[in-house]
Amino acid sequence: MRHIIRRLLALALLVVITSTTVVGQTSDPMDSVCAMSQDLTAYSAMIRMVQHQKGGTSEIKFTFDFVPPDRMRIVYTAPATVEGQMILVNADKFYTHIPSLNRNVWQDVDEGGGNQGEEMGFLYDFVTRAAAAALAQSVVDVEDSNETFVLEGTEEILDVVILNLSKDEERQVVLLNALDSVPVAISIYSFDSLAMEIRVLDYQVNGDFDEAWFAIPER
Amino acid sequence: MKPRRVLLALLGTNFLSAMGITIVVPLISNLDHIFSVSSAYGIWIITLFMLSYAMGMALIGRLSDAVGRRPVYIVSMGVFALGLLVSAVAPNFGWVLVGRFLQGLGASGSLPIAQTIAYEHFGRRKGLVMGGISAAFGIGVVAAINLGGGIYQAFDWRAIFYVTFALSLLGWGMSFAIPETLKSKKPLSLDIGGILTFGAAIAAFMMLFRGLSESSFTSAAVWPYAVALAAMVVAFLAFERHSNQPAIELDLFRMPTFVAVIGAAITGGIGMFVFQTFLPSFAQISLGYTVAQASYSINLMAFTMILAAGATGALSDRFGPEKALAFSLAMITLGFLLITTISQPSWAYYLGSAIAGTGLGSLMTPINVIGMREGGLGREGVSSGIVSLSRTLGGIIGPTIAGFVLSQTDFSSLFALDNLVRAYVRIYRFGMWVGVVGFGFSLVLLIRSLRKTEVHA
Numbered sequence: 319m320r321h322i323i324r325r326l327l328a329l330a331l332l333v334v335i336t337s338t339t340v341v342g343q344t345s346d347p348m349d350s351v352c353a354m355s356q357d358l359t360a361y362s363a364m365i366r367m368v369q370h371q372k373g374g375t376s377e378i379k380f381t382f383d384f385v386p387p388d389r390m391r392i393v394y395t396a397p398a399t400v401e402g403q404m405i406l407v408n409a410d411k412f413y414t415h416i417p418s419l420n421r422n423v424w425q426d427v428d429e430g431g432g433n434q435g436e437e438m439g440f441l442y443d444f445v446t447r448a449a450a451a452a453l454a455q456s457v458v459d460v461e462d463s464n465e466t467f468v469l470e471g472t473e474e475i476l477d478v479v480i481l482n483l484s485k486d487e488e489r490q491v492v493l494l495n496a497l498d499s500v501p502v503a504i505s506i507y508s509f510d511s512l513a514m515e516i517r518v519l520d521y522q523v524n525g526d527f528d529e530a531w532f533a534i535p536e537r
Numbered sequence: 538m539k540p541r542r543v544l545l546a547l548l549g550t551n552f553l554s555a556m557g558i559t560i561v562v563p564l565i566s567n568l569d570h571i572f573s574v575s576s577a578y579g580i581w582i583i584t585l586f587m588l589s590y591a592m593g594m595a596l597i598g599r600l601s602d603a604v605g606r607r608p609v610y611i612v613s614m615g616v617f618a619l620g621l622l623v624s625a626v627a628p629n630f631g632w633v634l635v636g637r638f639l640q641g642l643g644a645s646g647s648l649p650i651a652q653t654i655a656y657e658h659f660g661r662r663k664g665l666v667m668g669g670i671s672a673a674f675g676i677g678v679v680a681a682i683n684l685g686g687g688i689y690q691a692f693d694w695r696a697i698f699y700v701t702f703a704l705s706l707l708g709w710g711m712s713f714a715i716p717e718t719l720k721s722k723k724p725l726s727l728d729i730g731g732i733l734t735f736g737a738a739i740a741a742f743m744m745l746f747r748g749l750s751e752s753s754f755t756s757a758a759v760w761p762y763a764v765a766l767a768a769m770v771v772a773f774l775a776f777e778r779h780s781n782q783p784a785i786e787l788d789l790f791r792m793p794t795f796v797a798v799i800g801a802a803i804t805g806g807i808g809m810f811v812f813q814t815f816l817p818s819f820a821q822i823s824l825g826y827t828v829a830q831a832s833y834s835i836n837l838m839a840f841t842m843i844l845a846a847g848a849t850g851a852l853s854d855r856f857g858p859e860k861a862l863a864f865s866l867a868m869i870t871l872g873f874l875l876i877t878t879i880s881q882p883s884w885a886y887y888l889g890s891a892i893a894g895t896g897l898g899s900l901m902t903p904i905n906v907i908g909m910r911e912g913g914l915g916r917e918g919v920s921s922g923i924v925s926l927s928r929t930l931g932g933i934i935g936p937t938i939a940g941f942v943l944s945q946t947d948f949s950s951l952f953a954l955d956n957l958v959r960a961y962v963r964i965y966r967f968g969m970w971v972g973v974v975g976f977g978f979s980l981v982l983l984i985r986s987l988r989k990t991e992v993h994a
Binding site: 369371373376377378380391399400401403405416422423433434435437493504 | 949952
């Protein structure tokens with residue numbers, strides 16, 4: 319009897335090890351991130367972005383809420399000069415509020431507003447469920463690495479998978495959380511010069527949002 | 538007529554005319570939002586005023602010689618008030634600009650005629666009164682920015698024009714207290730062709746930059762204005778050459794020192810109007826101030842400006858106007874430099890504006906003194922007029938170029954405000970380089986005056 323139990327335990331262990339190994343070897347990060355993007359129902363994050371230009375660098379922090387396909391809310395939290403600035407996109411309507419200039423702008427998206435998210439590179443592709451299309455349009459290289467990434471907001475240490483996306487003169491280095499394939503850091507290079515860094519400080523996927531959260535204020 | 542009442546009328550009306558220039562400055566960073574216009578077009582709220590102001594200045598002196606000081610002064614103040622009313626009730630930005638054009642035309646009568654009346658009416662005390670009129674004008678420029686910011690914050694843009702309109706009615710009433718000081722009338726001879734081609738050239742310049750903010754130079758919406766600008770400049774020169782009473786006497790430009798004075802006046806004018814016009818909106822964007830806070834934040838610059846304006850006359854007498862002018866343009870350049878280079882935004886703003894204020898306050902007196910001296914005996918009035926016109930021209934060129942720079946800001950970015958700050962930094966760097974050129978002109982004048990002193994010694 320003890321012999322049978324030992325064999326069954328050994329068999330179970332073998333099954334667990336084999337299945338884990340098989341999943342680890344065949345789960346392509348590109349497939350995972352595409353699947354995650356495709357199934358995304360909501361995304362909420364605190365983000366730090368650094369823009370590198372000839373005249374120097376500039377950094378902003380903001381909360382970024384997105385419900386695919388077309389609900390977006392960005393509220394700036396730093397630096398002090400932009401604190402409280404808000405960008406809202408709701409379907410085809412765009413609204414921005416700049417407290418320091420006492421300015422409110424209402425526009426239709428097709429008038430040129432609401433494209434600000436595109437500066438976040440692959441993160442924006444991910445939240446708009448366009449990760450697969452973005453990867454299909456780029457030359458993608460998956461890096462083998464043992465790197466980790468610290469979420470600055472929670473100080474959680476994440477194992478990451480690195481994707482290198484190249485398209486024309488632009489290159490993006492994307493760090494995906496190995497656990498759920500959500501992008502947590504993107505560095506965008508233009509002509510081999512670092513142009514933009516996007517760092518996710520904390521995030522939540524597929525949470526609940528009240529529709530009123532994205533409501534455009536009345537004029 | 539009691540001298541005190543005349544003095545009060547001259548000071549009051551000039552204070553109000555000066556207010557007309559800068560009362561709208563607190564609106565500048567909000568024009569695209571209020572009127573849905575581009576920055577390059579929005580800045581016309583300043584430049585169109587300056588255009589009619591310059592055209593009026595070229596016209597009004599000779600007009601007052603022919604029909605009298607008093608009627609021209611009263612009509613000027615009336616036109617100024619009418620312009621404010623037109624802007625206040627304007628259904629769109631185009632009508633606001635029509636009002637601004639009238640305001641500039643009206644305001645152009647107040648300062649030069651007031652100076653002439655002071656010269657002709659106050660005898661031995663004329664210098665004191667003329668200084669007082671200039672001071673009232675300077676204080677009006679600064680007070681208007683404060684008042685405009687407060688009114689806009691509390692009400693809306695129309696209230697700015699309504700309040701100034703009410704004040705201008707008071708000024709119009711005061712203008713009736715001004716006596717006629719013209720002893721003998723001269724026949725009316727106006728250089729209409731010269732003035733119109735001058736205005737058309739400036740308008741073409743403004744249209745050119747408005748077009749460039751939206752299209753490339755080769756676009757049909759742009760290059761015709763460049764052609765028109767060139768044609769109007771040629772036509773203007775032709776008119777001036779053949780006119781009996783030209784607005785600008787071209788033979789003055791045969792003197793290198795006079796050309797240097799004009800160079801200093803234009804660059805100084807660019808520096809003065811770029812610095813003052815964009816300072817409150819720069820404070821809003823770089824320091825996060827409200828419209829009212831930003832308007833009040835210029836008071837440090839105003840304080841150093843008034844101090845410097847008061848001290849420059851004595852400094853100019855003691856050390857010579859060339860040294861005073863070099864000091865002024867060096868301070869303006871340094872102010873522009875500091876505001877764009879000190880990394881701590883508040884320090885950059887306040888230190889830069891305080892130093893620039895010193896330079897701006899000490900600019901006018903030495904330029905006028907050198908201009909009148911270099912123009913030669915008997916032509917002081919004409920020389921002074923050309924210097925003032927050149928400074929006003931700088932007041933059109935500078936903000937027009939700055940408006941073009943602002944219009945290139947990428948607002949469709951997450952870094953939109955940051956891009957706007959960079960645009961303002963570019964504007965202030967432009968001001969700095971213009972200051973360097975102006976300082977170069979002042980050095981030319983200084984070296985020539987030192988050589989003259991050596992020869993006399």
